[in-house]
Amino acid sequence: MNKNVTSRQELIDAAMEIARTEGIHKVNIRNIARKCSISVGVLYNYFPNKTELIFAVVDSFWADVIHSLSGINPRTVCFTKFVSQFYAVINEQLSEFERDWLTQLETMPPEDKKRGRELENECFQVLLELLRKALQRDTSIPASVWSEEYTQEEFLQFVFHHLIVLLHSGHKNCDFFEKTLQKILY
Structure with a gap:
């Protein structure tokens, strides 16, 4: 999980993809971090919750x-x-x-x-x-x-x-x- 991130938009795009394919209930910090190959902590820099x-x-x-x-x-x-x-x-x-x-x-x-x-x-x-x-x-x-x-x-x-x-x-x-x-x- 050492990928250089990324942008807020890339994270939103990943969340949109999860929402489309798995449902909005699957959109969470951990799933997006996993999809973007980043740590959960990095995601919290963009979204506090x-x-x-x-x-x-x-x-x-x-x-x-x-x-x-x-x-x-x-x-x-x-x-x-x-x-x-x-x-x-x-x-x-x-x-x-x-x-x-x-x-x-x-x-x-x-x-x-x-x-x-x-x-x-x-x-x-x-x-x-x-x-x-x-x-x-x-x-x-x-x-x-x-x-x-x-x-x-x-x-x-x-x-x-x-x-x-x-x-x-x-x-x-x-x-x-x-x-x-x-x-x-x-």
């Missing part, structure tokens, strides 16, 4: 998702097609992990859950912004769809909430949801 490591893995996961989503051009597809592609990208990324990895994070102590929720909310705001831009760029949606009682922002919250529910439920696609959005918008 397992919780910090898990947060780094989750943050890296969402960064990968957001990067993948940036490949979808909302200018070339209508909003409902964008939603379908958006869902497919996130679903594909999630499928690399155990289906219940988000649930496993719920076992963290309350103070860590709070911090985890804050990190999650930051990522979700970025995802919502992608949806917002796609909705605003879809010129085929009649302006009459929106009103003070039925705003774009509330609609986006509705769409995002239901996408998360579908992801948690393990649906392979959001075809029915896409059809529902088409009936609402067009």
Whole structure:
């Protein structure tokens, strides 16, 4: 175990690989040290505890998702097609992990859950912004769809909430949801 280390990113990549192949519950200091051929002590220089490591893995996961989503051009597809592609990208990324990895994070102590929720909310705001831009760029949606009682922002919250529910439920696609959005918008 005398390898010259490494970078924080290399450690996160190793943790991501373990999470993908063995499950997030197998991500721990010892397993990552073993995978990177370093001592446990070296790893503690980068992550003071397992919780910090898990947060780094989750943050890296969402960064990968957001990067993948940036490949979808909302200018070339209508909003409902964008939603379908958006869902497919996130679903594909999630499928690399155990289906219940988000649930496993719920076992963290309350103070860590709070911090985890804050990190999650930051990522979700970025995802919502992608949806917002796609909705605003879809010129085929009649302006009459929106009103003070039925705003774009509330609609986006509705769409995002239901996408998360579908992801948690393990649906392979959001075809029915896409059809529902088409009936609402067009």
